[in-house]
Amino acid sequence: MFQWLAYFYCWLIRFIIPVAAVTVIYLLYKILIGGKRENPIFARLIDQNGKIFPITARENIIGRGRHCDIVVKSKEASTNAAAIILENDGWTLHPVGDVLLNEEKIDRPQPIAHGDTISVASAELTLDDSRDPYIPYDKNDQLNSVRAKCATIVLTMLQIMVVLSLTIHYLSTDNFPIQLPICFGGLIMVEWIYLKIMKFENVGIELCAFFLCTFGLAVAASAMPDSLYKQFIAMMLGLVVFVLLNFVLKNLSLTMKLRYAIGVIGVGLLFFNILFGTELNGAKNWIDLGFITVQPSEFVKIAYVFAGCASLNRLITTRNLVLFTCFSGACLLPLFIMRDFGTASVFFIGMLIIVFMRSGDLKAIILFIGAAVVGGVAIIALKPYVANRFATYLHAWENAYTSGYQQVNTMIAIGSGGLFGVGGGKGNLDLVAAADTDLVFGFVVEEWGLIIGLCCVAVLILFTLYAIKRAGMTRSVYYSIAAAATSGMFLFQAALNIFGSTDLLPLTGVTLPLISNGGSSIMASMGMLAFIKAAGLGGDVE
Amino acid sequence: MKQMSLRSMFLLLFTIAFSIGLFALCYLSFTNGDDWTSFPANRHIYKNGTLVSAGDITDRDGIVLATTEEGKRIYNPDFYTRISTLHAIGDFKGFIKTGLSTSHWDTLTGYNRVTGLFSAKSGGNNIELTLSAKVNTVALKALGNYSGAVGVYNYKTGEVLCMVSSPTYDPTKEGKGDKGIYINRFLSSSYPPGSTFKLVTAIAALETLDDAETRKYVCDHGTTVEGETISCMSKHGEMTLREALAKSCNAYFSQLAIDLGADTLQKYTDNLGLNSAAEIDGIKAKSGRIDLSNIRKVDLGWAGMGQYTDLVNPLGYLTVMGAIANEGKAVKPYLIESVTSSNGIKFGSSSIDYTSQLFSKTTANKLKEMMRYTVSSTYGDHRFPGLNVCAKTGTAEVDEGITPHSWFVGFNMNDDHPLAFVVIAENAGAGVGVARTVANKTLQAAKDLF
Structure with a gap:
C-alpha cells in the first residue's frame, strides 16, 4: 500500500513541481521586471x-x-x-x-x-531643489509584496514536495539521511523569518536565491547527503555575507572608501592562494584550512566587482582605465598560474562588462578580446598540454568512455530526465565525477526534468534583465555597473557550466551559481547577489 | 544615468546570445535525446552494456521470448525458441541492429521525449509480436545447416507469422562471432533472385503488352542474343507465358525482357518497391538493387530472369507476393501486434495498412492462375498437402563453382489460410529442392495456427 501510494505520489508531483516552479518564476518576473517604477523627482x-x-x-x-x-x-x-x-x-x-x-x-x-x-x-x-513628496509605498510596491508572499507560499510548497520526493526515495533504500528534513526545514524557516523581517518588500532577489538554493540542496541531498549540513551552513553564511554587503553598499561613500582596501585584499588572497594553495582536480585553486578547504577565487569575485566598479564623479574625472586594467591583470594572472581557466574567463567577462559600462568604449572591448585571443594562442604555443584539455571538445561521443565521459553522461542524463525528470534521488549521474558541481545542470534535469532546469537558468536570466532594467535608475552608476557585471558573470558562468557539460563549449569546470555543490561557491554567489540587489536602491532618501 | 541604460544593452546582447545557446541545447535534447538516452552507458536501462530495464516480448501465443528478472535480461528457456526468434527480438547488447531490443528500445523501456525514462523504473512496456515461436522453430529446423531466411505472413491482415534468419546463435552463450550471425538475413540482406524474378518480368509484360498471354517465343536449349548464348536447361520449343513460367524457361523470359525494354522493366521493378528499402514497424530493411541503365541487350535478357546484377531483399519480395495474392495491392507486413504498459494499459495496436495498387487486379489474377498452374503442373500439389499453393522456384547463380542459392516464393491461395512466403536457402542448389521443402514444412506449421 505504501509503495503504491509512493509511486502515485512520485508520478503526480513530477507534474506539479514544474507547475509550481514556473509559477514562482512568473511571479519573480513580475516583481523584478514587470511594472514601471519611476524614481521620484529630486x-x-x-x-x-x-x-x-x-x-x-x-x-x-x-x-x-x-x-x-x-x-x-x-x-x-x-x-x-x-x-x-x-x-x-x-x-x-x-x-x-x-x-x-x-x-x-x-x-x-x-x-x-x-x-x-x-x-x-x-x-x-x-x-x-524642491523635491516631490516622497511616496514610500506605491501601488506597484504593494502589489509586489503580495506577489512576494504568493511566491513564498508556492516556493514553500515546492520545497516540501521536493523533500517528500527525496524522502520516498531514501525510505526505499533504508538509508534515510536525517540531514534531509533538517536542512530543508532550516531553509524554509530561515526563508520565512528573513522575508517576514523584510515585510516582503523588495525581496525579489532573495526569493530568486531561495529558489536556486532549493535545487542546490536537492542536488546535494541526492548526490552526497553527508554534505548537506555543509551546504546548508554555506547558504546561511552566504546570506549573512549578503546582508552585510547590502548594508555596506547602501552607503555609497563608505563603499567608495572601502574599494581600494577590498581590491588589495582580493589580489592578496589570490597570491596567497598561489603560494599556499593545494591542488584538487587539476587546478591549484584551493586552500586547505585543516578542517575545511576553501576556494578563495570564489570570494575574490566579490572583491573584484566591489573594487572594479566606480561612481560617476570618478568616471568623468579620471576617464582612463589604466588602474582598473592593472587590477584586472593582477586578478587574472594568479588564476592562470593556478590553471583555473574557467574562473579566469569568468573574471575576464566581468572585466569586459565593467570596462564597457565605465567607458562605453567598444574599441577597448575589441582590444581586450584581441589581447585575450593572442594570449590564449601564446599559452597554447608555449604549453601545448593546455590544449589537450580542450581536445575532447566537440568529440565527446567519440571519447565516450574516456575524456568525453562526463559530457556524454550529462547528455544521457538530460535525455533520460525528459521534461519532468525521473524523480529525486533516482538519477544515475552521481556516479560520475563532479556530477554535483561541473555537471550539475544534467543532474537537475535528470532528477527534476528539463522544465526545472530551465527555470533555474531563467532565474539567472532574470538577474541580467533586472540589471538592464535598473541600469538607468540606480542611486549611482556604481550600482548599475556592479549589477551588470555580477549578473553577466553569473550568466557566463552558467554558459560555461551548462554548455561545457553538454559539449557545446569546452568543459572547463566552473560551478552553476547557487546550485552546484560547494561551500565557497554558494557563499560567494549569495554574497554577489548583494550587488544585484543594490541596483534596486532607488534615489530615495536614506 | 541614461548612459548606463544605453550601455547595459551590452548585457542584453549577452543575454540574447546565452538564450540562443539554451535554445540550441533544448533543440538538441529534443532531436538527439533518444540517441543520448539509448547510449549503452546509460545505467537507467543498461547494465554492463546490456539492456536490462525493458518490458517483456511475447509471441502470438503469449510465449515469453524475452523478459527481465531480478535485474537480468533473460530469453526463453527453450533452445530452438530462443535461437529462431533471436533475430526478431534482438540481442540485448545491440549487435543485431534490426532486433526489436535495439530498434524498439524506447517502446520496451517506456522512453519518450516528454517523460524521459521515468516508466523504465517500473518495467517499461511489453510487446506482443505477431510471430509464432512454433512456426519459427519449424522453419529454422527445416533450414538445417543452410544459411538463409524464411518469412511468412498473412496477406489478408499483414501479421508476420514467421521470420527466421540463419545462421543464428544462442544468446545465452558467449557468441563465437561466426560470420554474419548478427545479420537478420530476412531484413538486412539482398540476394540475386534467380528465376523467381520471372514473376516480375511477367508482371511487366501483363501490364504493358496486350498479347502477353498469347505471345510466343522459341526455346532451343536457350537463345542467341547478339552472338551470345543465354542457355536453358531443356529444349522447350515454342511456348506461351503460362507454359514458360511453369517450365521456368530462360529463353522465353530473356526474349520477353528484351522486347519489353530496359525502361519498362526498370519502371516495374521500381513500382514494386524492389529498388527501395522496405520498412516493417519502422525498422528499415536493406534495399534491393535492380539497375538496368546502359545495359547491353544480352544482359537485359539475363536480368529479365533474375541474374545479371539483380539483387532483391526478402522482405521487399514478400510484399510483392502479398500483392499478387491480394489483387495487386499488398497489406504491409508488420511484427508488433500490440504494446502494453507494465500496469496493463494497452496503447499500441496494429491496424491493416495497404501499399498502393502496385499493378492491376487483372494482372494479379492472371499471374496467380499461372503460379497455381506452375505448382500443379511442375512441382506437384502432393508436395503441399492440404494447401493450394501458387509459387515460383528460383535457382540463383552466384559465382562459378559455387552452389547456387535456392529460392521458393509464393502464397497459399486459400481464404482460410492466407499465407504468403519467401524462402531463401543459400548455396542449397535448385529451388525445387531445399527451399521448396522448407516452405512446405513452414506452411504446414503456420496453417495449424488458424
Whole structure:
C-alpha cells in the first residue's frame, strides 16, 4: 500500500513541481521586471525660457550628447559639460567640459544650492531643489509584496514536495539521511523569518536565491547527503555575507572608501592562494584550512566587482582605465598560474562588462578580446598540454568512455530526465565525477526534468534583465555597473557550466551559481547577489 | 544615468546570445535525446552494456521470448525458441541492429521525449509480436545447416507469422562471432533472385503488352542474343507465358525482357518497391538493387530472369507476393501486434495498412492462375498437402563453382489460410529442392495456427 501510494505520489508531483516552479518564476518576473517604477523627482533645472528638466537620479550628466540626462541642444555645448550629483550633503556640480556656475568658470566640484545657475553654451539652467513628496509605498510596491508572499507560499510548497520526493526515495533504500528534513526545514524557516523581517518588500532577489538554493540542496541531498549540513551552513553564511554587503553598499561613500582596501585584499588572497594553495582536480585553486578547504577565487569575485566598479564623479574625472586594467591583470594572472581557466574567463567577462559600462568604449572591448585571443594562442604555443584539455571538445561521443565521459553522461542524463525528470534521488549521474558541481545542470534535469532546469537558468536570466532594467535608475552608476557585471558573470558562468557539460563549449569546470555543490561557491554567489540587489536602491532618501 | 541604460544593452546582447545557446541545447535534447538516452552507458536501462530495464516480448501465443528478472535480461528457456526468434527480438547488447531490443528500445523501456525514462523504473512496456515461436522453430529446423531466411505472413491482415534468419546463435552463450550471425538475413540482406524474378518480368509484360498471354517465343536449349548464348536447361520449343513460367524457361523470359525494354522493366521493378528499402514497424530493411541503365541487350535478357546484377531483399519480395495474392495491392507486413504498459494499459495496436495498387487486379489474377498452374503442373500439389499453393522456384547463380542459392516464393491461395512466403536457402542448389521443402514444412506449421 505504501509503495503504491509512493509511486502515485512520485508520478503526480513530477507534474506539479514544474507547475509550481514556473509559477514562482512568473511571479519573480513580475516583481523584478514587470511594472514601471519611476524614481521620484529630486529637483529640477529650469532654463531661461521656462523649460523644465526634471532630475530623477542622483547622478546626472549635462551636455550635448544624446546619452546625457539633461540634453542641451546647442552646437557650442560640450558633449559632456558637467555632472550634477546629489551627495549626502546636497547637490554638487562637477565640471567636465565648458560650464559656468553663476557666470563663473569652475575647475573643481562646487556645491550648488537652490537658485544657482549653471550655464552650458547658451543654456542657463537654474536649480530648483524642491523635491516631490516622497511616496514610500506605491501601488506597484504593494502589489509586489503580495506577489512576494504568493511566491513564498508556492516556493514553500515546492520545497516540501521536493523533500517528500527525496524522502520516498531514501525510505526505499533504508538509508534515510536525517540531514534531509533538517536542512530543508532550516531553509524554509530561515526563508520565512528573513522575508517576514523584510515585510516582503523588495525581496525579489532573495526569493530568486531561495529558489536556486532549493535545487542546490536537492542536488546535494541526492548526490552526497553527508554534505548537506555543509551546504546548508554555506547558504546561511552566504546570506549573512549578503546582508552585510547590502548594508555596506547602501552607503555609497563608505563603499567608495572601502574599494581600494577590498581590491588589495582580493589580489592578496589570490597570491596567497598561489603560494599556499593545494591542488584538487587539476587546478591549484584551493586552500586547505585543516578542517575545511576553501576556494578563495570564489570570494575574490566579490572583491573584484566591489573594487572594479566606480561612481560617476570618478568616471568623468579620471576617464582612463589604466588602474582598473592593472587590477584586472593582477586578478587574472594568479588564476592562470593556478590553471583555473574557467574562473579566469569568468573574471575576464566581468572585466569586459565593467570596462564597457565605465567607458562605453567598444574599441577597448575589441582590444581586450584581441589581447585575450593572442594570449590564449601564446599559452597554447608555449604549453601545448593546455590544449589537450580542450581536445575532447566537440568529440565527446567519440571519447565516450574516456575524456568525453562526463559530457556524454550529462547528455544521457538530460535525455533520460525528459521534461519532468525521473524523480529525486533516482538519477544515475552521481556516479560520475563532479556530477554535483561541473555537471550539475544534467543532474537537475535528470532528477527534476528539463522544465526545472530551465527555470533555474531563467532565474539567472532574470538577474541580467533586472540589471538592464535598473541600469538607468540606480542611486549611482556604481550600482548599475556592479549589477551588470555580477549578473553577466553569473550568466557566463552558467554558459560555461551548462554548455561545457553538454559539449557545446569546452568543459572547463566552473560551478552553476547557487546550485552546484560547494561551500565557497554558494557563499560567494549569495554574497554577489548583494550587488544585484543594490541596483534596486532607488534615489530615495536614506 | 541614461548612459548606463544605453550601455547595459551590452548585457542584453549577452543575454540574447546565452538564450540562443539554451535554445540550441533544448533543440538538441529534443532531436538527439533518444540517441543520448539509448547510449549503452546509460545505467537507467543498461547494465554492463546490456539492456536490462525493458518490458517483456511475447509471441502470438503469449510465449515469453524475452523478459527481465531480478535485474537480468533473460530469453526463453527453450533452445530452438530462443535461437529462431533471436533475430526478431534482438540481442540485448545491440549487435543485431534490426532486433526489436535495439530498434524498439524506447517502446520496451517506456522512453519518450516528454517523460524521459521515468516508466523504465517500473518495467517499461511489453510487446506482443505477431510471430509464432512454433512456426519459427519449424522453419529454422527445416533450414538445417543452410544459411538463409524464411518469412511468412498473412496477406489478408499483414501479421508476420514467421521470420527466421540463419545462421543464428544462442544468446545465452558467449557468441563465437561466426560470420554474419548478427545479420537478420530476412531484413538486412539482398540476394540475386534467380528465376523467381520471372514473376516480375511477367508482371511487366501483363501490364504493358496486350498479347502477353498469347505471345510466343522459341526455346532451343536457350537463345542467341547478339552472338551470345543465354542457355536453358531443356529444349522447350515454342511456348506461351503460362507454359514458360511453369517450365521456368530462360529463353522465353530473356526474349520477353528484351522486347519489353530496359525502361519498362526498370519502371516495374521500381513500382514494386524492389529498388527501395522496405520498412516493417519502422525498422528499415536493406534495399534491393535492380539497375538496368546502359545495359547491353544480352544482359537485359539475363536480368529479365533474375541474374545479371539483380539483387532483391526478402522482405521487399514478400510484399510483392502479398500483392499478387491480394489483387495487386499488398497489406504491409508488420511484427508488433500490440504494446502494453507494465500496469496493463494497452496503447499500441496494429491496424491493416495497404501499399498502393502496385499493378492491376487483372494482372494479379492472371499471374496467380499461372503460379497455381506452375505448382500443379511442375512441382506437384502432393508436395503441399492440404494447401493450394501458387509459387515460383528460383535457382540463383552466384559465382562459378559455387552452389547456387535456392529460392521458393509464393502464397497459399486459400481464404482460410492466407499465407504468403519467401524462402531463401543459400548455396542449397535448385529451388525445387531445399527451399521448396522448407516452405512446405513452414506452411504446414503456420496453417495449424488458424
